[in-house]
Amino acid sequence: MVKEIHIYIEGDPQLRQGFRHFFQPLYKVAKRQKVTMKTLKLCGSRGDTYKAFRIALKKHPDAFIVLLVDAEGAVDEQQKPWEYLKNRVEDKWDSLGNDNTHCYLMVQTMESWFVADIEALKDYYGKGFQESAIPKTSQVENIDKNILESFLKVATRKTIKKEYHKTRHAAQILERLDVAKVRQAAPSCDRLFTTLTQIMEPATD
Structure with missing residues (x-):
């Protein structure tokens, strides 16, 4: 089970408190499951965010590292996040073996x-x-x-x-923002909350 989560977000550091509040439902799950949600990392540009994300993967091998960036365009509902980023935006990015549980998009922007x-x-x-x-x-x-x-x-x-x-x-x-309203209108946002909740609260037999 995941014990620590780090989230790296494209955007100005001044947005940290706003995202911290928006992610309150995830922090509540983390507290209940005794998962450490580290301070959100607002890293500036898309490239800088990806670099920080890659460094964190090596620096914190036992943590679950998340990348959240703007899509900057329409995303086909059948297209996975890493596939989208490599094909449309950042073709040189390593897709971590296509493990999409680490990658999330704000579609089309925040x-x-x-x-x-x-x-x-x-x-x-x-x-x-x-x-x-x-x-x-x-x-x-x-x-x-x-x-x-x-x-x-x-x-x-x-x-x-x-x-x-x-x-x-x-x-x-x-x-x-009302998180429920955003999740209903933005499927990619809903995926972020749903997947991270499932990672922290795995199904039991």
Whole structure:
């Protein structure tokens, strides 16, 4: 059984507390199962995140090491994460023998999770938030990443916090997200929670 988990995430270190809050359901499982969830590692760029992930695999051979990065595009539901990254984004990455339990994607980007919970956005931005600017869909992973951020900026530009800014706003939005809503609208997010929960709580005969 897994006793220690390390999660390496693409993104600014300022997002750490936001992700820490969003991952609370996983931390609760870890506490119940006496699994150590190490401090989340926000590593900056995709390349730097992968490098840190690879170093951790060698440095912590007895721990379960996780990579979480933006997909930066649409992902076919039949395509495994390592296959996607090697074929579309990073063809030189080692896929660890295709062990996809170590690899997870934010599809198409982290902001996709935000639009899965419009109420959280309304709560954060308050008066002036234009909900109509966000496309209504039950599958947020289908929203093209190239237009997603522009939707957010249009929806938020008349609020007191001004238009959406990843560095200034994202961490606080993450803290407000309803995990259940995001998991329902973003299958890749659901896979992360489901798989890590199963790893910490293996089925018993």
